[in-house]
Amino acid sequence: MTPSVDRRMPLSRRQAGRLLVAAAVAVTALITLPTAATAEAVPSASTDLCVGVQCDTPESGSFVPEAAAAASVASLEELKAQSTSGFYELPALVYRGDTQPRSVVYYAKAGELDLMPASVRNLTVVQDFARNGFNFAADGLIVIDHGMAMPVPGARAAAAKRPKAKAATINDCPDRYFCIFADEYWPYLSYAYSGPVYTGTGWHNFGTNIGKSMGNFRDGDSLLADHGMGTGTQYCARERSSDASLANNAIGNGNASSWAMLRGADDRC
Incomplete structure (x- = not known):
């Protein structure tokens, strides 16, 4: 029987060091692969600001990417007091569940319909209000999502004497x-x-x-x-x-x- 021959060559100190580094990188990659896959499944922090009621449903609003620059306000009253039209983030005006999240709305101030971006102007609720004869020149409109809105009476209505009744x-x-x-x-x-x-x-x-x-x-x-x-x-x-x-x-x-x-x-x- 022919005796086996040990063909292994001794490694220099530099070669051994390189081998250890390569092994460490490979082990790290194996460990982090599942973590990376898990991270991709977790929503990013930006989804904490839901647009509309159904935060996990893209159809609930079409405000992105413009809504990413939403200014933060503390309440509906503070929103109505803003001097410019635009996207605002505040405690959700309408929501589901036990906890009130924060959400993004678009506030179109009276007379500033021309500033409304197409992503908001084309939403169903804005189109429905326009067809219904909403006076965008005199009144503001808070667009909550694609099917929900809140009118904001203009100064002339707020200053007028409170009516006792209105036609039915x-x-x-x-x-x-x-x-x-x-x-x-x-x-x-x-x-x-x-x-x-x-x-x-x-x-x-x-x-x-x-x-x-x-x-x-x-x-x-x-x-x-x-x-x-x-x-x-x-x-x-x-x-x-x-x-x-x-x-x-x-x-x-x-x-x-x-x-x-x-x-x-x-x-x-």
């Missing part, structure tokens, strides 16, 4: 929308929610308790509740109906904390 046509509320008004007899529209966008999407919280009258211009019932996510006392708005005052209902005036839109077949009232 409720012209400020677009067709196929569920609208919540800040006072009885519909003087000031607080929120407008698109039926085609939010029908059947479950309960949503207001950022505060509101509502003294409503208009439900949808083919389906809409609901209000005086606690978050539909809990507590509920109010049912029949399809194609309006209510000049919520005071004569169990929910009462100014107590709505959450809302939901039912499909036409899901009659509740």
